[in-house]
Amino acid sequence: MGNLSGVASETLQELANRLRQYELPLGLEIDHKEEKSGDLFTKSKDGANDQSQCARDGICCCPIEPRRKRRAAVLVCLFEGHGGELRVILTKRSMKLSSYPGDVALPGGKMEERDKDDAATALREATEEIGLDPELVQVVANLEPFFSQHLFEVIPVIGLLAKIEDFTPSLNADEVDLVFDVPLEMFLKEENHRCEEKEWLGWKYVLHVFDFRPEQETFRICGLTARILIRVASIVFQQPPSFDLHTPNFRQLQQVLEDIRRKT
8 A cells, every 4th residue: 555645735634644543423333143235236346245145136034154255345535636625536337237227336346365464455456457556555544344136235445645746547438438536525515416215115215326428428426336435435535425415325225134034
C-alpha cells in the first residue's frame, strides 16, 4: 500500500488522519449466529461468488457458509479532482458477464484464501480489474459490512490516491468495459437522485438510483454501490444526505428468509 506523506495535498492528509479514527457504529458488529441480509446487490463475477442455483434465481435458502467464504470487499478509491473536489473511481461491468452486465460498480470481489484481510481483497481486485497499483493507494478505513441479497458480507475499504495522474488504467476486458470517476458529494444531493420501490419475495424496499451524465452517456449508479457511496459521502463530509434513506426493515427480510427455509 502507498504512503501519502509528502505527496498528497493538505486536504487528503487531513482526511486520512480523520478516517483513520473511524469507529464502527455501535450495534453493527458481525454476529454470524443471526442471519442478516439487505436490499443491496453485491457485485459478482462469473463463478467468483460461488453462488448456488437458488441465489442465481434470486432466492437464497442455503445455510451461512464460514465467514471467509461469504465475505467480499470493494475499494472506495478517493482522489482530488482538478477543481479540488473529492472524486471516486467506478467501473462499468463488462457486457460479456452473465450477471449484471453493464452495471456500475466499485472495484472489488470475493475474498480469497490468499488475502490476509479485507484491504488485501479490495486492492487485489482493483489491480486485476483496472490495473490500479496498490502502491499508489493508502488504505485509511474499513467501514461496517453491507449485506448482499445473496447473504454476502461486503466490506467497503476506503483508500486515498495522492495523484490521479499516476494511475494509468489497464482494464481486464472480461470484467470491465470502462473506468470513470464521479464527484463523491453527488451522493448526498437530491440532484440526479431518485428512489424506486422494489419487492423481493414479498419484502418491500427502496432502491436509491443516481444518474451521472458526464457527456453523452448516462451512468446509472444504484443498489449496493449507491448505498455504500451514500455512507462514505456522509462520513467524509460529516453530514447526512438531503434525501430520506428509507432504512430497510431487516427484521421483515429475516422473517421472509426463515419462511423460505421452513418450506424447503
